[in-house]
Amino acid sequence: MVVATAGRSTPKPGKSVVQLFRDKSQKYNQHKKRESKPMPWVDVSDEESGQKTGKNSLKRNGAMANGQSPNLPSNHRRKKPRHSHDTSSHAHNGVQEDATNGAGPSSLSKAAAIQEQRKDLPIAQGREALIEEIRKNDVTVLLGETGSGKTTQVPQYLLESGLVGNGMIAVTQPRRVAATSLAARVAQEQNAPLGQLVGYAVRFDEKSTSNTRIKYMTDGMIVRELLSDPMLSKYSVVVVDEAHERTLRTDLLLANLKKIIKKRNEPTKRDAKGKNNTTSSNPLKIVVMSATLDAEKFSKFFSGAKILYVKGRQHPVKIYHSAEHQMDYVDSAMRTFFQIHTDQPPGDVLIFLPGQEDIESLQASIELFARQLPVNSPNVLICSMFAAQDSRKNIQAFAPAPPNTRKCILATNIAETSITIPGVKYVIDTGKCKEKQFLARAGGGGLDTLLTKDITQSSAMQRTGRAGREGSGMCFRLYPESAFKAMQVSSEPEILRTSLTSSILQLKCLGQDMQDLDLMDKPDEESIISAFRTLWLLGSVDQKGSLTPAGRKMAAFPVDPMYACSIVASEGLQCTSEVIDIISVLSSSSKLFVDISDQRDAVAEQRRKFRHPSGDHMTILNVVRAYEEISASNGTTSANKNKAAKREWCRKHFLNERTLLEAQEIRNQLRTVCERENINWTVSALKKTAVVGGAKEDGVIHEEDSIIKALGHGLTGNAAFLQPDGTYKQIMGPSIVKIHPSSVLCDKKVAAIIYDELVFTNHIYARGVSSIPKSFFATHEPLKQRHA
Numbered sequence: 112m113v114v115a116t117a118g119r120s121t122p123k124p125g126k127s128v129v130q131l132f133r134d135k136s137q138k139y140n141q142h143k144k145r146e147s148k149p150m151p152w153v154d155v156s157d158e159e160s161g162q163k164t165g166k167n168s169l170k171r172n173g174a175m176a177n178g179q180s181p182n183l184p185s186n187h188r189r190k191k192p193r194h195s196h197d198t199s200s201h202a203h204n205g206v207q208e209d210a211t212n213g214a215g216p217s218s219l220s221k222a223a224a225i226q227e228q229r230k231d232l233p234i235a236q237g238r239e240a241l242i243e244e245i246r247k248n249d250v251t252v253l254l255g256e257t258g259s260g261k262t263t264q265v266p267q268y269l270l271e272s273g274l275v276g277n278g279m280i281a282v283t284q285p286r287r288v289a290a291t292s293l294a295a296r297v298a299q300e301q302n303a304p305l306g307q308l309v310g311y312a313v314r315f316d317e318k319s320t321s322n323t324r325i326k327y328m329t330d331g332m333i334v335r336e337l338l339s340d341p342m343l344s345k346y347s348v349v350v351v352d353e354a355h356e357r358t359l360r361t362d363l364l365l366a367n368l369k370k371i372i373k374k375r376n377e378p379t380k381r382d383a384k385g386k387n388n389t390t391s392s393n394p395l396k397i398v399v400m401s402a403t404l405d406a407e408k409f410s411k412f413f414s415g416a417k418i419l420y421v422k423g424r425q426h427p428v429k430i431y432h433s434a435e436h437q438m439d440y441v442d443s444a445m446r447t448f449f450q451i452h453t454d455q456p457p458g459d460v461l462i463f464l465p466g467q468e469d470i471e472s473l474q475a476s477i478e479l480f481a482r483q484l485p486v487n488s489p490n491v492l493i494c495s496m497f498a499a500q501d502s503r504k505n506i507q508a509f510a511p512a513p514p515n516t517r518k519c520i521l522a523t524n525i526a527e528t529s530i531t532i533p534g535v536k537y538v539i540d541t542g543k544c545k546e547k548q549f550l551a552r553a554g555g556g557g558l559d560t561l562l563t564k565d566i567t568q569s570s571a572m573q574r575t576g577r578a579g580r581e582g583s584g585m586c587f588r589l590y591p592e593s594a595f596k597a598m599q600v601s602s603e604p605e606i607l608r609t610s611l612t613s614s615i616l617q618l619k620c621l622g623q624d625m626q627d628l629d630l631m632d633k634p635d636e637e638s639i640i641s642a643f644r645t646l647w648l649l650g651s652v653d654q655k656g657s658l659t660p661a662g663r664k665m666a667a668f669p670v671d672p673m674y675a676c677s678i679v680a681s682e683g684l685q686c687t688s689e690v691i692d693i694i695s696v697l698s699s700s701s702k703l704f705v706d707i708s709d710q711r712d713a714v715a716e717q718r719r720k721f722r723h724p725s726g727d728h729m730t731i732l733n734v735v736r737a738y739e740e741i742s743a744s745n746g747t748t749s750a751n752k753n754k755a756a757k758r759e760w761c762r763k764h765f766l767n768e769r770t771l772l773e774a775q776e777i778r779n780q781l782r783t784v785c786e787r788e789n790i791n792w793t794v795s796a797l798k799k800t801a802v803v804g805g806a807k808e809d810g811v812i813h814e815e816d817s818i819i820k821a822l823g824h825g826l827t828g829n830a831a832f833l834q835p836d837g838t839y840k841q842i843m844g845p846s847i848v849k850i851h852p853s854s855v856l857c858d859k860k861v862a863a864i865i866y867d868e869l870v871f872t873n874h875i876y877a878r879g880v881s882s883i884p885k886s887f888f889a890t891h892e893p894l895k896q897r898h899a
């Protein structure tokens with residue numbers, strides 16, 4: 112990639128910015144010393160941004176290789192002059208149902224405008240050629256710039272051309288927010304309610320019917336579908352989008368697709384001379400897509416698949432690099448935001464940060480300064496997007512800003528690929544991300560850690576691509592051009608750096624071994640062995656590595672295998688109802704307890720009400736029950752009043768109601784899986800004992816005994832024994848851990864603990880902790896075998 116410097120054109124900070132920092136920096140500096148200088152920028156026009164609305168074309172690989180790059184024949188249309196910023200699309204945001212189905216004149220003109228927009232996309236000129244190539248080839252690799260129209264248009268072209276007959280088109284995405292928002296957009300383009308012709312499927316949330324023809328789904332969901340339909344027979348085309356991300360699930364999917372296509376596309380009959388004369392009745396087509404893909408590698412993987420290029424992007428994006436490295440990227444992002452806010456024309460701003468903590472810190476800073484803007488300045492509305500946040504809150508970022516307001520979206524890399532956030536004209540890229548890294552442990556198991564790292568060139572280009580979706584855009588990179596050039600081209604495939612436990616279990620159910628799979632990159636032996644040890648400890652595989660009946664049951668649950676193990680174990684311990692309640696909360700995307708630093712005492716007082724002496728898991732259960740009691744006690748009031756009462760109760764007790772609501776949905780799904788697996792989820796420990804968190808009396812059997820044991824079966828790899836110095840030593844690893852300050856057990860000393868996860872700060876802390884009898888481990892079968 113060539114990045115050419117095209118002179119210096121620094122957006123000059125307006126007076127208001129200088130004034131703002133002079134006046135307020137003292138206050139700001141009180142809690143964090145930060146500079147008040149405006150950001151110096153170097154203007155870079157580069158190839159990756161597609162600077163000009165170039166001639167759009169579709170090209171073939173051979174042609175690119177010999178430099179001739181001829182265009183394929185296409186249904187050339189004269190390109191219409193582009194309308195300036197098209198506000199019509201602002202009306203539709205994220206996952207909204209039926210946004211266009213009104214029959215009024217405005218919805219008709221909106222629908223017409225959307226069709227015009229579709230025709231103006233770079234990919235539209237190569238539409239016929241593209242369909243033809245896909246028709247001719249089993250596997251196609253499609254490379255096209257961000258915003259050229261791949262993700263939204265290719266599935267529609269395939270559907271509209273009749274190429275898929277009555278079959279379905281699956282379009283996979285690495286992230287749920289992309290899957291849901293794309294489905295909403297494409298449903299709107301098809302003028303159909305979301306979930307009908309166009310639907311989506313993400314973990315714990317699906318909107319589709321038997322009439323759905325285009326399904327956007329996470330790569331994890333389609334891999335899970337392999338369990339019930341190993342040939343993916345209901346799909347005629349599988350479009351693997353954003354394949355450059357090389358998520359673990361995408362790699363597993365690609366390996367399986369390679370197998371499936373061989374079987375499904377095999378000719379069914381041969382004539383007397385042994386020649387094929389009948390094509391398969393249900394052939395499969397695969398389209399692998401990305402803007403930043405090592406196309407040759409994917410083509411080679413599929414035995415020389417055809418590579419097609421879509422050239423051009425609809426709108427130019429101007430890139431600015433900071434003149435110097437920025438040590439404090441949160442502060443630099445804030446200053447850049449206010450430079451944009453005071454100097455640049457209207458348009459929303461999308462800021463990429465590595466994680467939630469930085470998002471919250473930047474939000475606080477921007478809010479603080481925004482309050483001090485001159486009275487006639489436009490307002491600032493902050494939205495955030497990160498994986499741990501409730502999906503409904505993430506979707507709020509798609510809603511249009513009110514009049515005279517600039518929206519500022521603070522996001523992690525979940526907003527990096529595929530999505531269009533209407534209104535975004537400016538992107539600020541801190542150049543940082545968090546990446547999962549698995550540390551395999553010699554004794555078995557291991558742990559996933561999240562490390563803050565520099566992004567890759569591929570990520571930088573994707574982030575840039577989020578500006579300029581509806582009109583020209585600007586991208587401010589908070590790192591010099593030299594840093595961009597020094598970045599890795601793309602990230603290491605996830606399969607080489609993440610825990611393989613869950614995937615190996617799923618593969619086992621498919622009768623596959625990871626070692627034997629034809630993967631693009633093979634994981635190292637140590638990670639595979641470590642995953643097997645964990646699975647053996649959970650009882651999902653036996654000592655020979657063969658799947659056990661319990662392991663097959665565990666694989667049916669769409670949660671971490673350790674929690675799936677607890678659910679399966681709860682059956683024998685007669686406490687499935689409670690275990691599911693707890694695991695639903697642990698599996699939801701946001702935290703249950705809200706911590707507000709300036710209300711610490713009030714928070715602690717409220718939390719005490721739910722405190723259970725055995726630890727955090729039973730404390731969660733107490734919250735779930737109390738929340739249900741609130742619902743029941745308001746049973747006779749109107750639905751609205753009931754809702755309001757529950758919301759107020761959660762607010763008063765510093766609880767995240769979204770987590771509880773999401774947990775209810777997860778619980779319903781887990782119950783359904785239990786029914787399929789013949790596990791009676793209604794069996795409850797409470798019904799037998801009727802004691803909740805009360806004082807322990809000798810000889811009384813408490814409900815938590817069986818619940819904690821069931822959890823202990825799943826969390827055996829996350830267990831530690833008390834040492835004389837008050838710390839805990841892992842029973843399956845070398846680490847010394849402390850109980851996290853947020854735990855109800857943090858000031859207690861108990862003989863043995865189980866925990867949900869480890870957190871690294873100045874110490875290794877165990878979070879989500881419960882006390883468990885030490886004797887439990889003496890009776891744990893795999894552990895006994897291990898020590899025998």
Ligand SMILES: Nc1ncnc2c1ncn2[C@@H]1O[C@H](COP(=O)(O)OP(=O)(O)OP(=O)(O)O)[C@@H](O)[C@H]1O
Nearest residue numbers: 200257258259260261262263264296402529531580
């Ligand atoms: N939700 C939306 N609202 C408004 N316009 C949209 C929306 N989704 C897509 N578009 C328009 O369609 C264009 C093409 O989007 P699409 O996602 O198909 O591009 P792409 O080539 O797949 O890009 P990327 O690689 O970045 O995902 C966008 O640039 C934008 O103009």
